[in-house]
Amino acid sequence: MSKTAIVTGGSRGIGKATAIALAKEGCDIVINYANQESQALEVVEEIKSLGREADAVKADVSILAESEEMANICLEKYGKVDILINNAGITRDSLIMRMKEDDWDKVINTNLKGTFNCTKSVIRPMVKQKMGRIINIASVIGLSGNPGQANYAAAKAGVIGFTKSIAKEVASRGIMVNAVAPGYIQTEMTDVLSTEAREKIMSHIPLERLGNPGDIAEAVKFLALYASYITGQVIVVDGGMAM
Numbered sequence: 213m214s215k216t217a218i219v220t221g222g223s224r225g226i227g228k229a230t231a232i233a234l235a236k237e238g239c240d241i242v243i244n245y246a247n248q249e250s251q252a253l254e255v256v257e258e259i260k261s262l263g264r265e266a267d268a269v270k271a272d273v274s275i276l277a278e279s280e281e282m283a284n285i286c287l288e289k290y291g292k293v294d295i296l297i298n299n300a301g302i303t304r305d306s307l308i309m310r311m312k313e314d315d316w317d318k319v320i321n322t323n324l325k326g327t328f329n330c331t332k333s334v335i336r337p338m339v340k341q342k343m344g345r346i347i348n349i350a351s352v353i354g355l356s357g358n359p360g361q362a363n364y365a366a367a368k369a370g371v372i373g374f375t376k377s378i379a380k381e382v383a384s385r386g387i388m389v390n391a392v393a394p395g396y397i398q399t400e401m402t403d404v405l406s407t408e409a410r411e412k413i414m415s416h417i418p419l420e421r422l423g424n425p426g427d428i429a430e431a432v433k434f435l436a437l438y439a440s441y442i443t444g445q446v447i448v449v450d451g452g453m454a455m
């Protein structure tokens with residue numbers, strides 16, 4: 213029987229590449245988006261052209277009720293959620309002295325609370341079916357910290373702690389929970405970087421290129437569909453930058 217996956221923030225970037233990679237492996241996919249419906253619908257069409265089922269749901273992951281609604285749409289259609297990819301995320305960068313309370317709240321609420329909300333929304337059905345894979349998209353910034361990204365680093369470090377805790381809670385129920393920590397990946401999130409900042413980052417990457425969304429999707433696909441004895445881990449996919 214085909215597997216069913218929810219990929220949050222699947223309308224573009226890493227989420228889109230992940231949704232398509234899982235669909236190519238035979239999964240039916242529910243993606244969500246926050247605002248950009250047209251991009252989400254394009255992803256749905258691309259997945260359907262691969263012969264798989266796909267739906268796009270407007271749901272703000274920072275709101276529990278909307279995360280539950282997204283999970284329910286998946287459960288009603290497929291009767292199960294096999295895989296959850298907690299990918300939706302945002303940045304609101306600034307140095308601590310200039311960081312507004314709203315910048316802190318939005319980043320924590322989307323990146324960290326959103327991961328809690330979506331996990332909470334699928335965990336009971338996963339426990340019931342005694343099988344599940346949850347992959348949380350963290351960041352190398354959650355491991356190393358970064359000036360100007362205290363909110364983002366705190367959220368991603370939180371995602372890593374959350375991953376390990378939930379992995380321990382649900383391991384006996386056949387559910388494996390891991391995190392993927394990308395380095396610098398070319399998406400709309402990093403399009404805002406100046407050429408100077410980009411060159412500085414490049415000088416720290418042994419593989420001498422920024423990553424692309426497909427690089428992350430491959431790691432997620434492995435954890436979601438092929439790994440059988442890995443849980444509570446953080447797989448760093450960064451071209452060697454953080455080593």
Ligand SMILES: NC(=O)c1ccc[n+]([C@@H]2O[C@H](COP(=O)([O-])OP(=O)(O)OC[C@H]3O[C@@H](n4cnc5c(N)ncnc54)[C@H](OP(=O)(O)O)[C@@H]3O)[C@@H](O)[C@H]2O)c1
Pocket residue numbers: 220221222223224225226227244245246247248249251271272273274298299300301302322323349350351352393394395396397398399400401402
């Ligand atoms: N790019 C990198 O270098 C990099 C590095 C490390 C980690 N990451 C992490 O990887 C993940 C994906 O990043 P990306 O670069 O692919 O980002 P992106 O291109 O900016 O896409 C972000 C996605 O998240 C969705 N989203 C944002 N806020 C949301 C909310 N409140 N509720 C539901 N969906 C929401 C967006 O939906 P809309 O299109 O509707 O706005 C979009 O689909 C994030 O968690 C990010 O922190 C990225």
